[in-house]
Each structure stands twice: as structure tokens, then as C-alpha cells.
Amino acid sequence: xxxxxxxxxxxxxxxxxxxxxxxxxxxxxxxxxxxxxxxxxxxxxxxxxxxxxxxxxxxxxxxxxxxxxxxxxxxxxxxxxxxxxxxxxxxxxxxxxxxxxxxxxxxxxxxxxxxxxxxxxxxxxxxxxxxxxxxxxxxxxxxxxxxxxxxxxxxxxxxxxxx
Amino acid sequence: xxxxxxxxxxxxxxxxxxxxxxxxxxxxxxxxxxxxxxxxxxxxxxxxxxxxxxxxxxxxxxxxxxxxxxxxxxxxxxxxxxxxxxxxxx
Numbered sequence: 001x002x003x004x005x006x007x008x009x010x011x012x013x014x015x016x017x018x019x020x021x022x023x024x025x026x027x028x029x030x031x032x033x034x035x036x037x038x039x040x041x042x043x044x045x046x047x048x049x050x051x052x053x054x055x056x057x058x059x060x061x062x063x064x065x066x067x068x069x070x071x072x073x074x075x076x077x078x079x080x081x082x083x084x085x086x087x088x089x090x091x092x093x094x095x096x097x098x099x100x101x102x103x104x105x106x107x108x109x110x111x112x113x114x115x116x117x118x119x120x121x122x123x124x125x126x127x128x129x130x131x132x133x134x135x136x137x138x139x140x141x142x143x144x145x146x147x148x149x150x151x152x153x154x155x156x157x158x159x160x161x162x163x
Numbered sequence: 164x165x166x167x168x169x170x171x172x173x174x175x176x177x178x179x180x181x182x183x184x185x186x187x188x189x190x191x192x193x194x195x196x197x198x199x200x201x202x203x204x205x206x207x208x209x210x211x212x213x214x215x216x217x218x219x220x221x222x223x224x225x226x227x228x229x230x231x232x233x234x235x236x237x238x239x240x241x242x243x244x245x246x247x248x249x250x251x252x253x
Contacts, residue, residue: 003246006173018193018201020168020219089228 029091031134034083035158037076038130041114042123042154044073049118074115080126081111084133097140103133124156131159167220168203171248176240186215186235191242194233199225203242204233 009015048069051062088104110126113119131147138145144162149155168174176193186192190206192215204217207227214232219225227233 003173003249006246010173015173016201018174018203019199020203086229089226 029087029137031083031087031130031137034080034087034130035127035134037080037083038123038127039150039154039156039158040076041073041080042120042127042156044069044076045114045118045120045123046154048073049120073118077111077114077126080130081108084108084130087133087137091137092140097136100133100136103129103136107133127156127158131157134159168245169248173246173248174203174242175244175246177243178240185209186238186241192217192233193239193242194237195239196230196233196237199230201239202230204230 006015048066051065051069084104084107088100092100107126107129110122110129113122114126135145138159138161141161145159146162147157147159150158174193186206186209188206188208191203192206193201193203194215194217196202204219204226207216207218209215210232213235215235215238216227217230217233218227
């Protein structure tokens with residue numbers, strides 16, 4: 001009875017709605033986007049290191065290219081962090097995978113270091129930490145993994161699922 | 164927050180719960196989120212700065228790991244009454 005009254009009021013006055021679910025629990029998770037984003041970060045670092053300045057026109061081109069490399073490095077470092085956060089927050093359960101927390105924190109810090117600097121060693125560590133995360137992820141799925149060099153620059157070793 | 168809160172349920176919120184007592188762990192709040200709009204979640208913990216770590220009751224529901232910490236200023240009120248939608252009789 002009371003519900004019917006509220007329902008009528010809602011239809012008449014459109015009571016504000018709040019979402020309890022707020023997301024579709026689709027269950028589709030994959031660390032691959034994070035791995036590719038981290039690889040892109042190292043690629044941008046390599047392009048930045050290889051860029052040469054020159055005359056005035058060269059300088060303009062230099063700054064244009066450097067700006068683009070930096071922007072892409074920023075974007076992909078943040079993207080990798082975001083992808084990891086989503087899997088960590090929505091997929092991993094704290095009671096079942098307590099060690100993942102430390103690894104995720106390490107990934108977040110390395111991702112920030114990659115944004116703050118052009119230090120290739122940090123980029124390599126970023127890729128490797130996300131590889132480690134991918135290994136754990138696929139292990140939870142009961143899927144074996146293999147390590148192989150990416151078939152494109154910077155050709156770093158990546159963790160791939162044996163599907 | 165399925166199955167506690169279902170589509171069509173009504174809630175009554177108290178907009179000034181702070182006058183009565185501080186919000187604490189276990190309280191159910193309605194708040195605004197920049198990306199997800201108006202949400203209902205349970206307070207999992209209160210941080211020293213006063214922000215809230217929130218979670219849902221459903222296993223796959225988003226929590227503050229993804230939503231971020233909820234500032235006190237985003238809270239619209241505390242749920243004080245939950246009116247469930249009657250189950251249809253077929």
C-alpha cells in the first residue's frame with residue numbers, strides 16, 4: 001500500500017533516482033591493454049631519446065615531435081594504471097589474492113615515475129611489473145602463460161596466455 | 164548493491180545525519196559521483212581525512228577502489244528507510 005503511494009508520487013513528481021548497481025558486472029577482464037600501454041610507454045621513451053634537434057625548422061619539428069611523444073607517453077602510462085586498477089578493484093578479491101595489493105601499488109608508482117621522467121629503466125620495470133600481474137591474472141583463470149618477445153618495437157619480453 | 168537494493172525500490176534519506184551523529188562504517192549513503200551519477204553504497208571505512216571508502220553488497224559491484232574515496236561534500240544523505248518493491252504475484 002505504502003509502496004503504491006510512493007510509486008504514484010514518483011510517477012507524478014519524478015523522485016530522484018539513485019543507482020545501486022552502477023555497472024554491468026560483465027566479467028570481461030584482460031591485462032593485455034595494460035601490457036600494450038606499458039610497452040607504448042617504453043617505445044615513446046626510445047623515440048624521445050632518438051630524436052635530434054637541428055636548425056630553426058628542425059627545432060620546430062623537434063618540439064612538435066617531442067611534444068607528441070611526451071603526450072602519448074603520459075596517456076599510455078595513465079591508461080596502463082587505469083586498466084590495472086580496474087582488474088584489481090573489480091576482479092581480484094582481497095581475501096583470495098592478498099599479495100596482489102603490493103604488486104599493484106608498485107605498478108602505480110612505476111607508472112607515475114614513467115610520467116614524471118623519461119627513464120627507460122623505469123619503463124622496463126613498469127612493463128615487467130605488469131607482466132607479473134598478467135601472470136597472476138591468468139593463473140587465477142587456470143590458463144598457462146608463456147613469455148615471448150613482442151613482434152614490434154621495442155620488442156620486449158611479454159607474458160601471453162596459452163589459449 | 165544487489166540483492167539488497169533492487170530496481171524500483173524506494174529509499175528515504177536523512178539529509179542532515181551529521182546533526183545526529185557522525186556517519187560511520189555500515190551506514191548506507193546516497194552520494195553523487197562525477198562519472199557514475201547518484202549512487203547508493205555502504206560505508207566500508209572512514210578515512211582520517213573524513214572521506215569514505217564505500218562498497219556494494221553485491222560481489223561484482225564497484226567499490227572505492229574504482230570509484231575513489233567519497234568526500235563528505237558529495238554525500239546527499241543517509242538511508243533511513245528502505246521500501247522494497249513488492250514481488251509480483253504470478
